[in-house]
Amino acid sequence: MNNVNHNQPIAQTAGAYETVSAIIAPIDQLNILSKVEVAKLLDSSQSGLYKLFRSCALAVLNTGNDTDNGKELLERYKDFDISIVQEERGIKLAVKNAPGNAFVDGKMIRGISEHLFTVLRDVIYNNDELSRNPKFNVGTSEGITDAVFHMLRNANLMxxxxxxxxxxxxxxxxxxxxxxxxxxxxxxxxxxxxxxxxxxxxxxxxxxxxxxxxxxxxxxxxxxxxxxxxxxxxxxxxxxxxxxxxxxxxxxxxxxxxxxxxxxxxxxxxxxxxxxxxxxxxxxxxxxxxxxxxxxxxxxxxxxxxxxxxxxxxxxxxxxxxxxxxxxxxxxxxxxxxxxxxxxxxxxxxxxxxxxxxxxxxxxxxxxxxxxxxxxxxxxxxxxxxxxxxxxxxxxxxxxxxxxxxxxxxxxxxxxxxxxxxxxxxxxxxxxxxxxxxxxxxxxxxxxxxxxxxxxxxxxxxxxxxxxxx
Missing domain, CATH: 3.40.50.450 (Rossmann fold)
Incomplete structure (x- = not known):
C-alpha cells in the first residue's frame, strides 16, 4: 500500500505545538492482526499494552524535536491518541493530535510512517509471542537469548x-x-x-x-x-x-x-x-x-x-x-x-x-x-x-x-x-x-x-x- 492519509489531515495547535490528526496506511505489508490482538491494544487494562504502544508511537512521531525527557514529552502532547482501524484488507492507524513535524504537505514522512508500524509490530510480538508464550523461559540465560534471537528474526534484522x-x-x-x-x-x-x-x-x-x-x-x-x-x-x-x-x-x-x-x-x-x-x-x-x-x-x-x-x-x-x-x-x-x-x-x-x-x-x-x-x-x-x-x-x-x-x-x-x-x-x-x-x-x-x-x-x-x- 502507499502512505495515504485517506481522511483529510486536520492541523491544529496544542499550546505552542502544532498537531495533526490523520489516518495512516502501512507502506509495506504488515502481518494481519486478529480481532483479539486489536482488542488487546485498545484495552488499556491488558498489562498496560495500549499505554506502552501510545508512548512508543508518540516518541517516533516526535523525531527531530528538542526533548530528551519522556515525562515531558507525554505532558506536551497529553491529548495525543492513536488507535487501530481494522478493515477487511488489513489495518490502518488513526492518529489524533500527533506532532505536526511528522507531516509534510499533509502526508506523514515515509520514514516516520515505517517506524510507526514497527512500533505496532514489536509491541504485539513481544506481548503475544514472547511474554505469553511458555516455550520462552526468560528465567534462564538460554531462554533470554532465544527470545532475543526471535525478536531480531521477526524484525528481519538477520x-x-x-x-x-x-x-x-x-x-x-x-x-x-x-x-x-x-x-x-x-x-x-x-x-x-x-x-x-x-x-x-x-x-x-x-x-x-x-x-x-x-x-x-x-x-x-x-x-x-x-x-x-x-x-x-x-x-x-x-x-x-x-x-x-x-x-x-x-x-x-x-x-x-x-x-x-x-x-x-x-x-x-x-x-x-x-x-x-x-x-x-x-x-x-x-x-x-x-x-x-x-x-x-x-x-x-x-x-x-x-x-x-x-x-x-x-x-x-x-x-x-x-x-x-x-x-x-x-x-x-x-x-x-x-x-x-x-x-x-x-x-x-x-x-x-x-x-x-x-x-x-x-x-x-x-x-x-x-x-x-x-x-x-x-x-x-x-x-x-x-x-x-x-x-x-x-x-x-x-x-x-x-x-x-x-x-x-x-x-x-x-x-x-x-x-x-x-x-x-x-x-x-x-x-x-x-x-x-x-x-x-x-x-x-x-x-x-x-x-x-x-x-x-x-x-x-x-x-x-x-x-x-x-
Missing amino acids: KPGLDPNLVVCWGGHSINRIEYDYTKEVGYQLGLRGLDICTGCGPGAMKGPMKGATIGHAKQRITTGRYIGITEPGIIAAEAPNPIVNQLTIMPDIEKRLEAFVRLGHGIIVFPGGAGTAEEILYILGLLLHPDNKNIPFPLIFTGPETSAEYFARIDKFIGDTLGAEAQAHYKIIVNDPATVAQEMKDGIRKVREFRKHSDDAYYFNWQLKISPDLQQTFVPSHENMRNLELHKNQPVNQLAANLRRAFSGIVAGNVKEEGILAIEKHGHFELHGDYEIMHPVDELLESFARQSRMKLPGREYIPCYKVIK
Whole structure:
C-alpha cells in the first residue's frame, strides 16, 4: 500500500505545538492482526499494552524535536491518541493530535510512517509471542537469548547470506558539534569500506555514524546499506529514531537491547557520551571479562576528536581504578583518526569472520558469546535496588562490571525515563553505596559528565538524580 492519509489531515495547535490528526496506511505489508490482538491494544487494562504502544508511537512521531525527557514529552502532547482501524484488507492507524513535524504537505514522512508500524509490530510480538508464550523461559540465560534471537528474526534484522560487516556505534545523544562531526567522519570511513552501522537509533553519536556512512556507501555505489536502530520502550522518548534508520526494532527492556547489540554486531565503536554510554561500556567489558569469552574475538574501539582526549583518559582511568588492567586490555583508544578507526575495525571484523568460519558459528548471530545472568536479568532501578547494589571489589571482576552497569542504568532511568523521573520526584535521589575505592571513581566520573553537559541535551539544566555515598 502507499502512505495515504485517506481522511483529510486536520492541523491544529496544542499550546505552542502544532498537531495533526490523520489516518495512516502501512507502506509495506504488515502481518494481519486478529480481532483479539486489536482488542488487546485498545484495552488499556491488558498489562498496560495500549499505554506502552501510545508512548512508543508518540516518541517516533516526535523525531527531530528538542526533548530528551519522556515525562515531558507525554505532558506536551497529553491529548495525543492513536488507535487501530481494522478493515477487511488489513489495518490502518488513526492518529489524533500527533506532532505536526511528522507531516509534510499533509502526508506523514515515509520514514516516520515505517517506524510507526514497527512500533505496532514489536509491541504485539513481544506481548503475544514472547511474554505469553511458555516455550520462552526468560528465567534462564538460554531462554533470554532465544527470545532475543526471535525478536531480531521477526524484525528481519538477520541476513544469513552476508559476510560479517555490522559495526555497532555507541555514544551520547548529548554531544557537542565537534564530536558530532567526528562521528560522521568515522561513519564515512566505515561506509567507504562497505561496513554497515547499528546504533541506539537516536540523535548525536547514534545519528552521526549513520549519516557519514550514507555518503561512503553512495560513493561506493552501495545501495543496500543497513542503518539499524535498536531501542527499548523506556529510552525511546529520549532517543527517538533518527531519520536515517532504515531498520528499527524495539526490544522489551534495556538488557535485551544490549544483548541484541552484541549478538547482532561484529564489532563496537564507542564515541563520547554520558551515563548511558558508561552503562554500555561496562556491559561489554562485563561480557568480555567472562572467562568463557576469553578467546572470542570482538573488536572494541573508543574514539573521538582531539578535544575528547581528556574524556577518554578519564574513562580509561575509571576502568583501571575499578576493573583493573585486565579490563583495559580489551579495547583500543584512538583519538582524532577516523581512517585508522575504520581500518582497525575492518581488520578486527576479518578476524571475527575467520573465527566464526573456523568454529562453524553463524555470521548473523553471535551464539558463542557467554552472557551471564547478571547481565541478562531485568534490573528495575527502584530506590531499594539501587541502594543494595554490591559495589565492592570482593567479587569476580565481570560481576563487578555487571553491578556497575546496573548503577549507571539506574542513573539513566532517573535522568530521562518517565518511570525513573517519577520515582525521583516521589522519593528523592537514588543512593549508591559501596567501597570508597569504587565509589570515589564513580563520583568523579559522574561529576565530569555533568560539568561537560553530557547528562542532558545542550542548553538544558541538569539536576542530579543520584547521591554517591562513600
